[in-house]
Amino acid sequence: MTEPDLSQERRDLLETLRLHRWFLRSxxxxxxxxxxxxRSTVSELTLGGLVKHVAATERGWADFVVHGTESMAPPEDGDYSAWQSEFSLTDDETLADVLARYDAVATRTDELVATVxxxxxWPLPEAPWFEPGATRSARRTFLHIVAETAQHSGHADVIREAIDGHKTMG
Known part of the structure; x- marks a missing residue:
């Protein structure tokens, strides 16, 4: 299926996702x-860590679109510390690694936007940040990925500017 064959809504979703991914990557x-x-600010955030986190978050939400609630089950012991590790590069990870991973995740998500x-x-899993009993459609999930990416692109822009003065968004 070529993109001109897609509905305007799907083309808009793809264009918006790609734009915000470009901002983050840039x-x-x-x-x-x-x-x-x-770490160029008082937070723990780094450019590599943000790309890694956004890729993991997008992958998780794409899994939710395909597999539903079970794919996002919270840890049984309530310990979310493993998710915190998404915000930093391990000693054996490189920026090139996480950018390549992000590309693969983006390709899969784009295919889902075009086809699902x-x-x-699906019902959202029980978690402190979700309203009890809430559901999320694939459409709303893709919009959430856009919002998540845009928010972290802004964080990355501030981090980059503090490192070397380079401004990616203006």
Whole structure:
């Protein structure tokens, strides 16, 4: 299926996802491994860690679109610390690794945007940040991925500017 064959809604979703991914990726252009790991603000966030987190988040929501609630089950012991590790590069990860992973995730998500029933909905798992009994459609999930990516692109822009003065968004 070529994109012109897609509905306007699907083309809009794809264009918006790709734009915000580009903003995030562009914050890493020309960065060294050391810079990709640099905490340039008071937060724990780094450029490499943000890309890793956004890729993992997008993958998780794409899994939700396909497999539903079980794919996002919270840890049985209530310990969310493993999810915190998404925000930093491990010693054996590189910026190139997480960018490649992000590309693979984006390709899969784009295929889902083009093919899944956008009205298909699943209950959200029980978690402190979800309203009890709420559901999310594929459409709303893709919009959430856009919002998540846009928010973290802004974070990345601030981090990059603090590292070397480069502004990616203006």
């Amino acid at each position: 914050t890493t252009e020309g960065m060294s491994e050391e810079q990709a790991r640099t 029933d956008l009205d298909r909905a």
